[in-house]
Amino acid sequence: MFYMDEIYKQAEQDHGTRTFKGGGYTSLLFMGIRIVKQTDEKYIIEDMQRGGNYYQEITPEEYELFRKEGWRKAVFQIALKKYQDKVNKINESIQKEANSKKNQRSLQLYQEEKTRVLNKYYTITQKLNLLYENN
Numbered sequence: 001m002f003y004m005d006e007i008y009k010q011a012e013q014d015h016g017t018r019t020f021k022g023g024g025y026t027s028l029l030f031m032g033i034r035i036v037k038q039t040d041e042k043y044i045i046e047d048m049q050r051g052g053n054y055y056q057e058i059t060p061e062e063y064e065l066f067r068k069e070g071w072r073k074a075v076f077q078i079a080l081k082k083y084q085d086k087v088n089k090i091n092e093s094i095q096k097e098a099n100s101k102k103n104q105r106s107l108q109l110y111q112e113e114k115t116r117v118l119n120k121y122y123t124i125t126q127k128l129n130l131l132y133e134n135n
Contacts, residue, residue, distance in 0.1 A: 007067075008035055008043060011071045012028060014072055025037060033046070033048075033075045034055055045062070045063065047062075086117045087117055
């Protein structure tokens with residue numbers, strides 16, 4: 001994965017990325033995605049939201065996304081996928097609630113959460129579109 005040093009450099013130069021140093025490694029974090037550079041020049045990219053309260057390595061397909069798109073675009077695309085998954089789960093919950101209890105307060109809360117997630121989705125989509133327009 002010779003391209004990982006380039007992805008790491010992109011992450012280092014990204015104004016939204018935060019740097020953390022530990023024993024034998026440096027990590028860069030942006031929107032729940034972390035790229036870790038160990039002292040032996042080994043890299044790993046991890047996703048916080050995939051593993052609950054800990055980081056879990058991304059899939060080979062997502063590594064390919066980073067290789068093709070670069071740091072920021074890949075992070076945004078992964079975020080969009082997460083938001084789409086959240087909206088799908090909320091829609092399922094709305095459907096279950098509507099078919100069973102029909103609790104209006106629960107339905108309203110689901111709708112509010114869906115609106116919040118869709119707003120985030122829209123914001124990231126706009127940022128991603130700007131990145132593609134500028135390249």
